[in-house]
Each structure stands twice: as C-alpha cells, then as structure tokens.
Amino acid sequence: MPTLTSLSPSIRRPTSSGSTVPRSPAERGRRWEDPTSPISVTPQQSAPSPEGRGIASNPRLTSAFEAGLSALFMSLLALVATGHVDTARAQSAPAPVSEERVQAAISSSWPKAPTDWLARLQQDETMKACSQHHNTPPAEVGREIRNRERASIKHPADGNYIGDWTKGERIAQSGYGLRFSDYPPAQVNGGNCYACHQLDPKEVSYGTIGPSLAGYGKVRKFGAPFAKAVYEKIYNAHEQQACSLMPRFGSNGILSEAQIKDLVALLMSPDSPVNK
Numbered sequence: 001m002p003t004l005t006s007l008s009p010s011i012r013r014p015t016s017s018g019s020t021v022p023r024s025p026a027e028r029g030r031r032w033e034d035p036t037s038p039i040s041v042t043p044q045q046s047a048p049s050p051e052g053r054g055i056a057s058n059p060r061l062t063s064a065f066e067a068g069l070s071a072l073f074m075s076l077l078a079l080v081a082t083g084h085v086d087t088a089r090a091q092s093a094p095a096p097v098s099e100e101r102v103q104a105a106i107s108s109s110w111p112k113a114p115t116d117w118l119a120r121l122q123q124d125e126t127m128k129a130c131s132q133h134h135n136t137p138p139a140e141v142g143r144e145i146r147n148r149e150r151a152s153i154k155h156p157a158d159g160n161y162i163g164d165w166t167k168g169e170r171i172a173q174s175g176y177g178l179r180f181s182d183y184p185p186a187q188v189n190g191g192n193c194y195a196c197h198q199l200d201p202k203e204v205s206y207g208t209i210g211p212s213l214a215g216y217g218k219v220r221k222f223g224a225p226f227a228k229a230v231y232e233k234i235y236n237a238h239e240q241q242a243c244s245l246m247p248r249f250g251s252n253g254i255l256s257e258a259q260i261k262d263l264v265a266l267l268m269s270p271d272s273p274v275n276k
C-alpha cells in the first residue's frame with residue numbers, strides 16, 4: 001500500500017512550528033512568491049523535517065490513512081457496481097467559477113512581481129471565457145473565441161512558412177522565457193515544446209500534456225497546406241481549439257515569426273529528425 005508521501009510527493013510537511021519547510025535563502029531570493037501563500041509554484045524540495053512530525057512518518061496516522069483510503073476505494077467500487085457514479089457526479093458538479101475569485105487567486109500568488117510584469121496576471125477575454133466554462137465552452141462561445149484568436153494571427157509577408165529545422169529543434173528544447181527567474185530577460189525565448197510534446201523520437205525527455213508530434217510531416221505527406229496550418233497552430237493554438245492548453249506563442253509575443261517558421265520546419269521538413 002503506498003504511503004501518503006509516495007502518493008503525493010509534493011505535499012509540504014509541517015514542521016513543529018506549524019510553518020512549511022523553509023527554502024534555501026538563495027532560492028527564496030530568486031522567487032517573488034510569498035512563502036506564506038497557500039498557492040505555491042516552486043517545485044517542492046521534499047526535505048524531511050528533522051522533527052519527523054509529518055503524517056507519513058507517524059505509523060499510527062499512516063495506517064489510519066491507509067484504512068481510510070481502502071474504505072474510500074471500496075465505496076467507489078460499490079458506486080460503480082450499482083451505477084450510481086453519474087448521480088454522485090451530478091450532485092458534486094463544480095459551482096460556476098466567479099471571475100473575482102479566479103483573479104484574486106492568481107494575483108495573490110505573485111505579491112512581489114515587478115509592476116511591468118503584472119499585466120500578465122490579468123486574464124484576457126479568452127482566458128476568462130475558458131475559466132468560466134471549465135475549458136468546455138458552449139458552441140457559440142467557442143466560435144467567438146476562435147474568431148477573435150484567428151484575427152490576431154499574422155502570416156509571413158513572403159508566403160513562406162518553412163524555416164530551418166536545426167534552429168527549430170533548439171527552440172523546441174529551450175524552456176527559456178517568461179519564468180520569474182528569467183526576469184529581466186537575458187536571452188531569446190524558447191518554445192518549451194518538449195515540455196508537452198514528443199517530437200524527435202530519439203529525445204527521451206518529454207511531457208505528454210499534448211499529443212506526440214513524432215512523424216508529424218511524414219504522416220501528412222509533407223503537404224504545403226499543413227505547413228500553413230502548423231504555423232497558425234503555433235502562432236495561436238486557440239484558433240483551432242478554443243480552450244487549448246497550448247500557449248499562444250505568436251499572438252502573445254513569446255516567439256518571433258522567424259522562430260515559428262523554424263518550428264514549422266522541425267515538424268514538416270523531410271530532413272527533420274521528427275520525421276525520421
């Protein structure tokens with residue numbers, strides 16, 4: 001049976017004083033976040049507290065927790081068996097999200113951010129609508145979002161969508177930019193594509209929030225209309241998928257037109273390792 005720690009490695013263990021485990025001074029200096037904020041974005045340093053007062057290290061609490069878990073599991077099984085899951089879900093359907101609450105939660109997470117950075121914390125129309133509808137907007141709202149986002153896409157003046165895949169691979173690998181440790185910016189932003197996608201199948205480290213893009217151009221027979229569609233997708237993912245989780249790289253000025261073309265080449269060029 002897994003313990004609480006193995007289930008939730010990011011849970012912060014309380015110290016004897018009731019505060020959370022302090023971070024190193026160097027790290028604290030680099031972050032703007034308020035260490036007392038309940039919403040923390042810093043990867044947790046799971047240093048055990050010397051007092052060993054965490055729930056997981058207390059055998060009595062651990063077994064009570066495990067008993068609770070198996071009881072919960074058994075009741076879930078019973079619910080599935082009797083077909084009551086839908087009713088249970090309907091009863092616990094999330095209440096509509098209030099815009100003020102969302103904004104307050106976001107703002108309170110960055111109490112020390114420089115003022116010229118704070119504009120990023122204001123949700124735009126699209127983010128508001130997606131929050132409001134839990135990322136599944138009604139058809140009409142979805143259409144409005146896609147039309148608005150489409151209008152912000154600027155196509156290359158020369159009509160050429162394909163750049164240099166070798167540069168594209170470096171951009172896809174680079175996670176530089178927009179993090180609070182990248183302020184003020186010291187180099188050009190990357191796309192951090194591997195954080196969410198598989199691209200070059202030889203790269204072993206990648207995230208799976210987005211679909212695998214391995215063989216992307218090959219399965220599309222390297223067709224020119226797809227190069228344009230990929231450019232648009234990277235420029236503004238919400239144009240095709242109203243509440244996409246993918247950043248709007250072009251519209252939000254994260255990547256330049258030339259960088260986006262290099263990424264299109266990475267996906268669509270026959271020479272690219274993505275298509276090998």
Ligand code: HEC
Pocket residue numbers: 172191192193194195196197209210211213230233234237240241244245246247249263267
């Ligand atoms: C935060 C996660 C995230 C990041 C970072 C991200 N994407 Fe995505 N991407 C997604 C998700 C989720 C989807 C699927 C939903 C959608 O289509 O919007 C997607 C879809 C796509 C698609 C369409 C796939 C298809 O089936 O046609 C392409 C192309 C793409 N991403 C390319 C990129 C590139 C290139 C980068 C880097 C510049 C990138 N993505 C960065 C999350 C991400």
